[in-house]
Amino acid sequence: MNTVECTFFCLTTSPLFLPSAFILTGFVLSLTGYFLVRNSIGKLRFYWFANILALVNAPILYFSMKCSMSLFLKIYFGYAIIAFLFLGIAPMAYRYYLKRIYGFQRDKELEDMVGVKRVYILNTSLPKAFTLGRDIFVSAGMIDLLEENELKAVLAHEKFHVIENRTPFLNRMKYLTFLPLSQDRIEIMADEYAERIAGKNALISAKRKIDEFYS
Numbered sequence: 001m002n003t004v005e006c007t008f009f010c011l012t013t014s015p016l017f018l019p020s021a022f023i024l025t026g027f028v029l030s031l032t033g034y035f036l037v038r039n040s041i042g043k044l045r046f047y048w049f050a051n052i053l054a055l056v057n058a059p060i061l062y063f064s065m066k067c068s069m070s071l072f073l074k075i076y077f078g079y080a081i082i083a084f085l086f087l088g089i090a091p092m093a094y095r096y097y098l099k100r101i102y103g104f105q106r107d108k109e110l111e112d113m114v115g116v117k118r119v120y121i122l123n124t125s126l127p128k129a130f131t132l133g134r135d136i137f138v139s140a141g142m143i144d145l146l147e148e149n150e151l152k153a154v155l156a157h158e159k160f161h162v163i164e165n166r167t168p169f170l171n172r173m174k175y176l177t178f179l180p181l182s183q184d185r186i187e188i189m190a191d192e193y194a195e196r197i198a199g200k201n202a203l204i205s206a207k208r209k210i211d212e213f214y215s
């Protein structure tokens with residue numbers, strides 16, 4: 001038997017075949033939903049499901065294997081553990097770096113503006129806004145540069161990233177499941193979400209001001 005036949009044989013004769021096939025069906029449905037749905041949050045939800053189901057299926061496949069193909073899965077799990085550790089540690093290290101270089105403090109008013117748990121003001125005059133895990137960082141420079149509705153658009157864009165990161169380790173899963181969702185696509189979805197929250201004009205003028213600042 002070659003490795004493909006062997007894998008097929010292992011899977012179909014495994015007592016775990018049924019749960020695995022069930023999860024695979026869910027995965028295919030989620031992926032279909034992801035491609036069909038237009039709303040950015042809905043798209044993200046289907047994408048989460050697909051990622052989660054793909055990850056749940058990985059150990060099931062692993063325990064179904066008795067053949068040489070299990071080497072492939074061992075390599076995958078080795079990779080998964082390293083990627084998980086690395087991708088888990090990197091944001092923490094970056095946060096520590098930000099604290100040391102700029103310093104930041106929480107701001108209740110900004111948190112209430114878009115309804116997120118934690119917004120920090122970064123002590124720098126450069127306009128910056130980004131999300132680390134579930135925390136949004138916006139710089140003092142950004143607050144000075146923008147009007148309230150523009151700031152709301154920027155925060156709403158970042159809130160989309162918080163929602164994106166809310167599912168446990170979704171950002172890390174992307175690397176583990178190899179499901180396609182490019183950073184460009186995520187940025188477009190975040191902008192669509194920001195337009196819905198703060199209005200298209202607010203987002204456009206915020207972007208224009210930031211571009212002008214840096215050009």
Ligand SMILES: [Zn+2]
Nearest residue numbers: 157161187190
């Ligand atoms: Zn973004």
